[in-house]
Amino acid sequence: MSDNDTNDDEVRTDGSGGGGIVAPDDETPTWSERKQRSQGLSRLTYEYFERARREDQDLRQQSDYVERDVLAFPAWPHEMIRNLALTSFFVGMILFLSATLPPEMPNPANSAVTPAIILPDWYLYWSFGLLKLGPLNPNLAILGGAKLMADRTYGVLANVVVVGFVAIVPFINKGSARRPVEQPFWAAVGMAGVIFSLTIAALSIKNLIPMDSHLLFDLTFLVPIVAGTITYAVLKTMREGYMFDLNRRYYRLRPPK
Structure with missing residues (x-):
């Protein structure tokens, strides 16, 4: 077996090589190992989508149908970090809009006068x-x-x-x-x-x-x-x-x- 074949068969933990071989969950890098990487969330997001793309591509080539029971990154902390970043962005945008464009406050309701049209929300x-x-x-x-x-x-x-x-x-x-x-x-x-x-x-x-x-x-x-x-x-x-x-x-x- 040549060195090239050995490198191709090597199990990669980031889903970016090895002929589409995906590492099992116990070989996925731990949180502390990922925390030491300097790339941060951008690199983590890239690895997530790249791994999912390769798994989907390999399954399409190997069979007539695609099963969605494929390996992926663990829900914690990888999925949680990505979702938290997206949630924080949208919540920040909502707070920004509410601060810059506050809703107009109408006159307070008069309990002694019945409105002409009563509607729910x-x-x-x-x-x-x-x-x-x-x-x-x-x-x-x-x-x-x-x-x-x-x-x-x-x-x-x-x-x-x-x-x-x-x-x-x-x-x-x-x-x-x-x-x-x-x-x-x-x-x-x-x-x-x-x-x-x-x-x-x-x-x-x-x-x-x-x-x-x-x-x-x-x-x-x-x-x-x-x-x-x-x-x-x-x-x-x-x-x-x-x-x-x-x-x-x-x-x-x-x-x-």
């Missing part, structure tokens, strides 16, 4: 909109034209149904698809749900939208259906085209069944 508009589904609460002839439950109770029940559906979807859809094009139906359901959250939020502030309230009510349920149908049709078409086959070869992240 913007991220709860969808839930507030579900409380306004009174027109969908049917009048039952068997009860003499009365409603089975009050409109407020009907809206609370609608919140329970929507939240329950969102919570149960992960247990219903147990497929191994990783991209929307692989399961167009569930992708369409997700898109329809996102659009519905926006339209029902618009319904909650219908007093602020210059549109007929009846038309807005109809669009609240019609637009999500149209969006879901278009999403399903587009993704279904992509499954039969060149792009789906190309991406399937590139993103083959699990063994074939």
